Amino acid sequence: MADGPEEAGGEAPPVSDIAGDRLRSFIERIERLEEEKAALSADVREVYAEAKGNGFDTKIMRQIIKLRKMEQADRREQEELLDLYKKAIGMWE
Amino acid sequence: MADGPEEAGGEAPPVSDIAGDRLRSFIERIERLEEEKAALSADVREVYAEAKGNGFDTKIMRQIIKLRKMEQADRREQEELLDLYKKAIGMWE
Numbered sequence: 001m002a003d004g005p006e007e008a009g010g011e012a013p014p015v016s017d018i019a020g021d022r023l024r025s026f027i028e029r030i031e032r033l034e035e036e037k038a039a040l041s042a043d044v045r046e047v048y049a050e051a052k053g054n055g056f057d058t059k060i061m062r063q064i065i066k067l068r069k070m071e072q073a074d075r076r077e078q079e080e081l082l083d084l085y086k087k088a089i090g091m092w093e
Numbered sequence: 094m095a096d097g098p099e100e101a102g103g104e105a106p107p108v109s110d111i112a113g114d115r116l117r118s119f120i121e122r123i124e125r126l127e128e129e130k131a132a133l134s135a136d137v138r139e140v141y142a143e144a145k146g147n148g149f150d151t152k153i154m155r156q157i158i159k160l161r162k163m164e165q166a167d168r169r170e171q172e173e174l175l176d177l178y179k180k181a182i183g184m185w186e
Contacts, residue, residue: 019148026144027158033137034158040130044123051119061116065123 048058086092141151179185 022147023144023149023154026140026147026149027154027161029140030137030154030158031161033133033140037130037133037137040126040133044126044130047119047122047126051116054115054119055112056116056119061120061123064120065127068120068124 048061051061052058141154144154145151
């Protein structure tokens with residue numbers, strides 16, 4: 001991060017500078033992704049506000065979304081288990 | 094959500110069906126946005142994993158990102174306050 005001792009100029013490459021640039025690049029990538037996530041969160045809030053404006057209760061909507069997510073996870077888990085059992089008894093699709 | 098009583102066919106439009114479709118549309122929009130958010134979260138995890146693979150301590154990286162976010166928020170707050178004071182004393186840019 002800080003300026004490396006460029007006057008050193010020996011055999012070893014200026015490792016600290018290279019690492020600093022690489023680190024900054026990682027951090028900036030993460031920050032960009034987090035910004036995109038924040039924008040999506042704002043979009044979600046907007047959709048809820050719009051739904052509310054249409055007379056829907058957003059608390060109940062959140063419950064529905066939670067239930068659907070749980071159902072999807074259950075379904076996926078059951079499918080994986082089904083596959084596992086099929087393979088275990090040598091039953092291929 | 095459930096099938097409305099279509100045999101009713103009176104003056105009133107089948108409000109429950111329309112509302113159900115609208116509600117489903119809101120819910121599906123939110124679910125799509127949440128999926129995109131989850132994908133971004135996975136991307137963030139990948140970047141951290143890559144950084145770790147490059148020898149960086151991800152806990153410290155998280156602290157740096159937090160600090161940078163706080164600094165940015167502070168800077169923005171100060172700028173807003175500066176604008177407010179400027180306007181308050183009739184000093185326009």
